Amino acid sequence: MTRPNESPLAKTLTVLDSCVRDRRLPDLPTESWSGWPDAPGVGVSLMATFLWAVKGSVAGGPAQLIDQFGVSTLIHEGWLEDPAVTGFTLRRYDRYVALLTRWATDIGTRPELVEMWLVQRWSARVREARFGSHAAPTLF
């Protein structure tokens, strides 16, 4: 450790505080290839959830939760993107949010519900595959 007096959380807290204040990700000059601010210990899903909780936005629209099940459904439905949420760059997350925002507008609902459908759809497919006719008819 080069700065032993600094709390190991200092970097992360700076980023999160900035999100609370500005309701968007900080524009810190970042060395990271991913576009996300350097917040050790905070992965893509947690950062997205935090941004949603503080009513933050990204370029694609109001921040939305992101879960692997949801992205897996999107890809199964034909979305051409890299599947792994943990490796989502900020740019790819923007594209995800923009898609959810547009779908919600088309449907006349909120992107949060679209996100919820994506996740539950995957769970329902898994249940049906595992339990077949014994599963409750949940595949909507």
Add this chain to the structure above:
Amino acid sequence: MSHFDEGFAPPTACVQWCQLRSYDLNVLDDGVVVDLDWWNKHLERAGHDIRLSGRNLDGKFVTDGFATVQRNDLRIGTDLAGGDTTRT
């Protein structure tokens, strides 16, 4: 929106599912049961000052035992989300 996503429309099942649900009831009221004692012991052990709280079955504020944390409670400005919002 990315031009790659033009023409990628929501599946019919998604449209129907979303139209039958409401944001307040199905999103904000969505909750999970958490063991506050377990989490708060771990927060304390890790040296954090913050403590997790939740609601009991009557919706009352509780700080120990098993409690429900609703999605709405995660949002800033709500009763349970104690955040440092005074510095804005």
